[in-house]
Amino acid sequence: KTRRDFIKISTVGVGAAAISYKALGSKGFGLFESKLEGPVSDEDLTPYPTYCEVCFWKCAAWAYVDKKGRIRKVLGNKNDPHCNGRLCPRGTGGVGMTYDEDRLKTPLIRETRNDGTQYFREASWDEALNKVADKMKEVKEKHGPEAFGLFNHGTPGGQFHHLLRAYGSESNAEPAFANCRGPRMSAYFSTFGAYVGSPESTDIRDTKCLVLIGSHIGENMHNSQVQEMSEAIDNGATIITVDPRFSTAAAHSSFWLPIKPATDIALIMAWIHVLIYEELFDKDFVERYTFGFDQLKEHVKNMTPEWAYGITDIEPEQIRRTAKEMAGAAPAVVIHPGRHLVWYGDDTQRARAMAILSALLGAWGKRGSLYFAEGIKIPEYPQPHYPETKWGWRDWNGDKYPLATMGITTELLKASIPRLNYEHQVKAWLIAGTNLPLAMPDKPLFKEAAAAVEFIAVMDTMPMEVTGYADVVFPEATYLERYDVIRSAANREPNIALRMPAIEPKYDSKPGWWIAKQLGERLGLHDYFNYDDYAEVIDWQLKKLGTSLEEMKKIGVKKFPRKSGPLYMGEGEDFEFNTNTGKIELYSVDFADHGFDPIPKYTKHPEPPANFYRLIYGRAPMHTFSRTINNPNLSDLMSENSVWVNPKVADLWGLKKGQEVWLKNQDGAITTFPVKIRVTERIRWDSVYMVHGFGHANKKLSRAFGRGAADTEMITNVMVDPIMGGTGMRGNFITFLKEDPALNRKEAKA
Ligand code: MGD
Ligand code: SF4
Incomplete structure (x- = not known):
């Protein structure tokens, strides 16, 4: 395979085999029309604007409805920066959510x-x-x-x-905060005084070097980001992937660093050491915009590549070479901030280390690094102020995690x-x-x-x-059957997208806004739900923005001119960051004030005991968490997960490809269902890997019930991040049970 094959999401035509996922090894990807009733021509279809709810990228799309009132296909909106007219497999198959019996x-x-x-x-x-x-x-x-x-x-x-x-x-x-991207919110805010948002403001399409630290873009399918990565590869960008697993991204990288799990901070600090001590960092940028360089320099003095080698298994030469690659490409470097960051409980510090690395490369607010995204503020529909509350989420246990933002x-x-x-x-x-x-x-x-x-x-x-x-x-009602809030996410160009019903809600289902309003009315809160139909709210908001429901029904997505200034910082421009010092904080004053390490340091985490393997988990391009597993279209593409095992481990245990095993973790928890073995060199010998979301236990899910195993059942040890309360999930170790699990379960209880 050439690097060009990487996960191209091609524009689709009606009835065409829509998406080529050659690099992912998946079969050709149709529009799922076979499940519906025969072919139909475009003239007989009416398009309704929506945005996808299958994952949180929220790509804007058109749902095409035939004369019998059936949705025949969902295609990306060409004017939408989240998808550029192309949906991912899940978005195309999202209609299966509506027609799931x-x-x-x-x-x-x-x-x-x-x-x-x-x-x-x-x-x-x-x-x-x-x-x-x-x-x-x-x-x-x-x-x-x-x-x-x-x-x-x-x-x-x-x-x-x-x-x-x-x-x-x-x-x-x-869950989007403590179980997902909370650490990066706290880390980037404390460093740059700004968040990276969703979609992340990564300028991947123009980057010269993309660094993925545990981000498996391609398997973790976020549409425009995957498209931009594909473009970057075509443009010859250097991709550096740090992952204990040979991921799809690793397969298309110039450098794959198969790091020992739980040691990433050591690698990043060693990169910082090389940049500083070999004088490869952006001196002008650091001097002009950052705070705490001297403390950082002192802090990383002994964090040499040789020091990191003993911790990470990455050769010193590789560490130096990759640091030089980054420096050579700077400032057009994207250190991807990651998304699901809750691994080992020191995740905010790892994200801080990534933010600091970006700052040393001058890779902030520059073309090919992180751009300044701008969004549209949706006007608030007239309603009374919310009542005062005596306590809220911060106070459950006395503001235990002061830097949590949700x-x-x-x-x-x-x-x-x-x-x-x-x-x-x-x-x-x-x-x-x-x-x-x-x-x-x-x-x-x-x-x-x-x-x-x-x-x-x-x-x-x-x-x-x-x-x-x-x-x-x-x-x-599913997203294709309802009005919803106007989508507004910061991007290169400010934009909004409309979601409206393409068809009437099936069965006796109702839109969320209706359910909330009905409860509100019963609670005497009419003034907060002062509308009969949510379309009124949307129309009012759209008119304030200079458009209307009528116009948005025709276009689906509307872009607005930027008001906040250019996408990137000007050369030598004065810039005030929204931090305590007004600078990028290499040394975090906020963290120091709260008693946390102001500069990240590496902490050793527990290793698997004998005969146990570290459980790592991730995503597959055709599924989102647990929500899609029963979707008739998507379960066709991938109906169960497997557990990836290194051949050495398979030999040791006598495990064969396709053999079913139950997993048992360090606390004696056993998976409800067995999972098939996949023997592959792509995973290190000290770890196993699973795709998250499988192992459903609700019998009413006719396709998902009992298919594969749930990684979540093996995650009983949570390594809590003291800074923002993140739930570190990768400190769990599993072993294999080849025999009757009922018997083993009794033993575990005893
Ligand atoms: P899902 O498991 O997909 O994701 O966690 P969740 O948000 O819980 O469950 C979504 C639920 O929403 C499903 O019950 C689905 O049927 C329902 N749903 C879908 N569409 C609609 C709708 O339109 N209306 C209504 N009312 N319901 C709908 C995600 C969370 O999980 C996140 S963000 C991350 S990053 C973590 N990932 C993760 C992991 O990788 N491994 C493990 N073990 N745990 C994880 N937990 C976290
Ligand atoms: Fe976009 Fe795919 Fe996510 Fe839908 S599932 S929002 S198409 S990335």
């Missing part, structure tokens, strides 16, 4: 039989809404509104967040368990758009918290593991 179809209420067993009974919307509203009133009276918690994620979560704020609670948390999911769980004596206790939950049993590490903690709260209401589109814990289940 396993969907939640009516509201459900939990009932208990005389013998104590429980079941779900179908209920009317009125009954289900009344039940949840009554409980919200009761909690407000008994404990105050703050005691009603919310786990939210994605756009549906946003509607419930509004409801909770209007009701008087700020007790919410979403609620921490595990802390919300802990605040729900009376035994843990948190200062403020949460008594009931709303859950919208997150499948906590597969998203949260430490399953025993989740189970204890779910058992402790008085009440759980879940809004989902599918019967997932999380709906199994609910007292009331609300079936939400």
